[in-house]
Amino acid sequence: MLKKDLGLFLLIVVVGAVVAFLNPRFISPINLENTANLVGLFGLFSIGEGFVIITGGIDLSIGSQFALFGVVFVDLLVNYHLPWILAVLIIIGFGVILGWVHGFLVTRMNLQPFVVTLCGLLIYRGVARWYTDDGTAGFEFGQSFPALEWITTGRTYGIPHTFVIFLIVAAIMGVLLHRSVFGRYLFAIGKNEEAARFSGIATKKIIVAAYVICGALAGVSSIFLTMYTRSISPASHGNFFELYGIAAAVLGGCSLRGGEGSILGIVLGAILLQVLQNLVNLLGIPSSLNFAVMGTVILIGVLADQQLVRLRQGRADRVKESLRAAAPAAR
Amino acid sequence: MADPLLRLIDISKSYPGVRALSRVGLTVNRGEVLALIGENGAGKSTLMKILGGVVKPDQGAIEIEGAAHDSLTVSESLSCGIAFVHQELNLFDNLDVGANVLIGREPLSAGPLKLVDRKTTKRIVAPLLKRLDVDFEVDDLVSDLSLAQRQLLEIAKALSLNARVVIMDEPTSSLTSTETDRLMRVIGELKADGVSIIFITHRLNEVETCADRVVVLRDGSVVGELAREQIHRDAMIRLMIGRDLKSLYIPPKSPPGANVLEVAGLRTVSHPAHATSLSLRAGEILGMAGLIGAGRTELARALFGIDPILGGEIRLNGAPVAIRSAKDAIALGIYLAPEDRKRSGLVLEDSVSENISLPDLLSFARYFLVDSGAERKNAERQRQSLNIKTADVETVVRTLSGGNQQKVVLAKWLSMKPKVMIFDEPTRGIDVGSKSEIYSLMRGLADAGVAILMISSDMEEVIGVSDRIVVMQEGAISGTLNRDQFSEENVMRLAVARGAEQSAA
Numbered sequence: 001m002l003k004k005d006l007g008l009f010l011l012i013v014v015v016g017a018v019v020a021f022l023n024p025r026f027i028s029p030i031n032l033e034n035t036a037n038l039v040g041l042f043g044l045f046s047i048g049e050g051f052v053i054i055t056g057g058i059d060l061s062i063g064s065q066f067a068l069f070g071v072v073f074v075d076l077l078v079n080y081h082l083p084w085i086l087a088v089l090i091i092i093g094f095g096v097i098l099g100w101v102h103g104f105l106v107t108r109m110n111l112q113p114f115v116v117t118l119c120g121l122l123i124y125r126g127v128a129r130w131y132t133d134d135g136t137a138g139f140e141f142g143q144s145f146p147a148l149e150w151i152t153t154g155r156t157y158g159i160p161h162t163f164v165i166f167l168i169v170a171a172i173m174g175v176l177l178h179r180s181v182f183g184r185y186l187f188a189i190g191k192n193e194e195a196a197r198f199s200g201i202a203t204k205k206i207i208v209a210a211y212v213i214c215g216a217l218a219g220v221s222s223i224f225l226t227m228y229t230r231s232i233s234p235a236s237h238g239n240f241f242e243l244y245g246i247a248a249a250v251l252g253g254c255s256l257r258g259g260e261g262s263i264l265g266i267v268l269g270a271i272l273l274q275v276l277q278n279l280v281n282l283l284g285i286p287s288s289l290n291f292a293v294m295g296t297v298i299l300i301g302v303l304a305d306q307q308l309v310r311l312r313q314g315r316a317d318r319v320k321e322s323l324r325a326a327a328p329a330a331r
Numbered sequence: 332m333a334d335p336l337l338r339l340i341d342i343s344k345s346y347p348g349v350r351a352l353s354r355v356g357l358t359v360n361r362g363e364v365l366a367l368i369g370e371n372g373a374g375k376s377t378l379m380k381i382l383g384g385v386v387k388p389d390q391g392a393i394e395i396e397g398a399a400h401d402s403l404t405v406s407e408s409l410s411c412g413i414a415f416v417h418q419e420l421n422l423f424d425n426l427d428v429g430a431n432v433l434i435g436r437e438p439l440s441a442g443p444l445k446l447v448d449r450k451t452t453k454r455i456v457a458p459l460l461k462r463l464d465v466d467f468e469v470d471d472l473v474s475d476l477s478l479a480q481r482q483l484l485e486i487a488k489a490l491s492l493n494a495r496v497v498i499m500d501e502p503t504s505s506l507t508s509t510e511t512d513r514l515m516r517v518i519g520e521l522k523a524d525g526v527s528i529i530f531i532t533h534r535l536n537e538v539e540t541c542a543d544r545v546v547v548l549r550d551g552s553v554v555g556e557l558a559r560e561q562i563h564r565d566a567m568i569r570l571m572i573g574r575d576l577k578s579l580y581i582p583p584k585s586p587p588g589a590n591v592l593e594v595a596g597l598r599t600v601s602h603p604a605h606a607t608s609l610s611l612r613a614g615e616i617l618g619m620a621g622l623i624g625a626g627r628t629e630l631a632r633a634l635f636g637i638d639p640i641l642g643g644e645i646r647l648n649g650a651p652v653a654i655r656s657a658k659d660a661i662a663l664g665i666y667l668a669p670e671d672r673k674r675s676g677l678v679l680e681d682s683v684s685e686n687i688s689l690p691d692l693l694s695f696a697r698y699f700l701v702d703s704g705a706e707r708k709n710a711e712r713q714r715q716s717l718n719i720k721t722a723d724v725e726t727v728v729r730t731l732s733g734g735n736q737q738k739v740v741l742a743k744w745l746s747m748k749p750k751v752m753i754f755d756e757p758t759r760g761i762d763v764g765s766k767s768e769i770y771s772l773m774r775g776l777a778d779a780g781v782a783i784l785m786i787s788s789d790m791e792e793v794i795g796v797s798d799r800i801v802v803m804q805e806g807a808i809s810g811t812l813n814r815d816q817f818s819e820e821n822v823m824r825l826a827v828a829r830g831a832e833q834s835a836a
Contacts, residue, residue, distance in 0.1 A: 175700070179700045179701060180696075180699050180700050180701065181692050181693055181696045181699050181700075181701055182699065184685070184689075184692060184701055185692070187681075188678050188681065188685075188689060191678045191679075191680050191681065192674070192677070192678045192679065192680075194674055194675050195674070195675055195676060195677055195678050195689075196678070196689070197637070197657055198635075198637065198657055198667065198669055198675045198676060199657070199661075199689040199690040199743065200656075200657045200658040200660070200661035200662075200690050201658070201689070201690075202656070202658055259680065
């Protein structure tokens with residue numbers, strides 16, 4: 001796992017160095033700050049996606065959740081004049097509920113995660129558009145929430161708070177995933193759900209918890225995104241964002257088969273994705289190629305990783321073979 | 332009658348550590364029903380796999396109508412007219428009957444478009460179904476057919492290949508008595524048409540009904556042959572058993588204590604109509620014998636909360652308990668070392684230490700954070716006490732040998748306090764050295780007061796290790812044996828089904 005993360009880190013450094021060499025603006029403070037802000041925005045929900053992917057599931061509905069949470073959040077602040085703290089808690093609670101529903105449908109109704117969250121993708125987007133009559137939801141002129149804005153879009157010593165909060169969340173989730181009993185259960189379930197069940201683990205509850213974490217982080221992210229864009233057109237807000245989350249998780253070493261992945265990897269994956277976006281802008285590559293560049297890099301990355309694993313596996317098998325040959329026959 | 336169609340000459344086959352077949356000779360005559368019987372693991376399936384071209388023999392020859400082969404491939408076997416009706420049926424549930432019969436040989440139409448010609452399919456398949464007198468149609472979906480109908484479909488498929496030898500591997504194990512009767516009738520008709528049948532079964536009364544000749548295998552060798560008039564239940568049992576059993580028995584330090592686990596009228600998913608009752612005492616090893624498919628594993632799964640319990644009661648130390656999940660069973664101190672340790676017992680990609688701590692992880696944690704130091708220390712202790720051969724406890728379990736993997740499964744439970752320990756095939760695929768280590772571990776546990784239920788299909792193990800044996804047959808206990816009654820013959824008698832009418836009841 002560590003080797004994988006190190007490889008990814010080196011890739012980021014190399015790509016960064018090349019871009020900086022070709023266009024020194026890459027390492028200008030303003031560019032780094034903006035990139036860090038985007039890393040924070042996209043990284044937050046990538047971590048949640050990672051939890052679900054480690055169980056062997058997937059969440060395709062995150063982007064639509066952003067549209068739905070966004071319009072509701074704006075509505076709560078603008079039309080219902082709720083204190084912003086309350087509105088934030090409601091949105092996170094909303095995310096928790098949707099995550100729980102996904103988990104319930106996956107574990108108790110035995111539906112495939114892909115199907116459940118694909119339906120979520122369609123439903124939440126549709127409801128969001130209906131909620132505003134397909135109109136744009138935004139804050140009224142002159143309306144401001146200084147504390148909320150400071151937390152979500154502010155900067156300290158130039159470091160965007162999105163990035164800071166992303167790192168804090170990543171640290172907490174890292175401890176949860178890699179040090180806690182829950183995290184250990186999650187990996188065991190991802191690798192072999194049956195053996196986990198035979199060890200007395202309440203596998204369904206653990207899987208539901210992963211979806212709940214994903215939903216809660218989607219709720220948190222949606223608030224940052226809303227405050228970042230300040231207006232939400234529900235037909236397009238957050239479109240495809242779930243794919244960024246999946247891409248970051250996969251780049252970071254999560255296997256869609258489940259049981260593999262690390263928070264550090266996901267953090268690095270999220271960073272690499274934003275560096276790539278940035279690269280497209282700075283190197284004068286037509287921005288329409290944005291997705292194509294991303295797709296190519298992920299493909300090459302996963303391919304390279306697969307080959308490395310096979311090499312290592314082959315070596316391990318040969319070692320085992322020679323050990324067996326050396327040991328006296330059992331009978 | 333003696334018109335040999337097929338001869339297997341001096342066939343031997345070894346797997347690592349096991350000699351599955353040694354110099355087996357077998358002749359099949361035209362138009363005869365040959366029954367092949369023997370205990371679990373006697374080599375019947377291996378022999379038939381060689382005939383079907385799935386397994387290559389190490390030595391020997393296969394002679395079909397005078398033409399000798401060293402070995403067969405699957406397609407050679409098919410073109411020689413050998414058809415296999417598998418124990419696990421090889422059918423495509425999602426396709427219809429006609430498509431299944433002609434799979435890979437579909438009649439085509441519309442030239443380059445290569446569409447499947449449904450009319451021709453029907454024309455080819457319908458007469459086959461008629462010949463077998465079945466009650467389903469060419470365009471019925473296989474998923475709608477009963478097990479018996481599927482079996483007949485497999486036979487139709489065999490006939491469509493112009494089979495001259497049809498191998499049936501326990502075709503009646505899941506059939507009701509009427510369905511079995513019909514199958515017997517079909518066998519008779521095939522025989523009248525000159526088709527030879529090799530019939531593998533554990534149900535001796537069926538052998539009495541339909542076989543022209545019986546060949547008995549034991550430990551990979553042919554130990555006897557009975558002609559039509561010699562076929563009697565007792566004669567067959569006498570030939571199947573009679574193996575030289577090594578003594579593995581380690582006597583208990585003290586006589587068994589009170590009943591720890593009592594099962595009364597328990598019904599499980601495998602045989603919902605039959606109820607199991609048994610009791611298990613502290614400090615004893617209760618062996619559970621029976622043929623494959625008798626419902627022993629399902630009983631273990633039900634006791635451990637994996638499968639739902641359909642009825643009956645489980646009492647632990649006299650008090651009724653409700654077991655709805657493995658978590659419940661574990662909380663009560665009932666642990667299972669499952670049959671398929673790679674699938675159910677271990678997370679193969681995890682380390683030895685992570686596997687050992689998995690069921691009891693909370694006790695290695697503070698504030699829900701795993702204390703990997705304590706975890707490793709416990710794993711290290713288990714490694715030494717169970718003599719698990721691994722470089723260190725951080726090693727990934729996948730790389731260990733079967734015996735050491737099984738010890739890791741045991742280590743998972745032994746660091747907790749077992750009251751009842753269920754072993755399902757504890758030494759399957761394990762080398763001799765680790766086997767005896769596991770036996771002495773089991774005895775050690777029993778001497779410490781644990782009640783042990785050991786499910787085993789290995790006669791040597793059941794007779795050699797147990798203090799008492801219960802035999803299971805078609806979902807119910809057919810008898811209990813005390814040590815002075817232990818013999819292969821007694822176990823076999825209780826294990827083989829008396830008849831299909833019993834299973835249909």
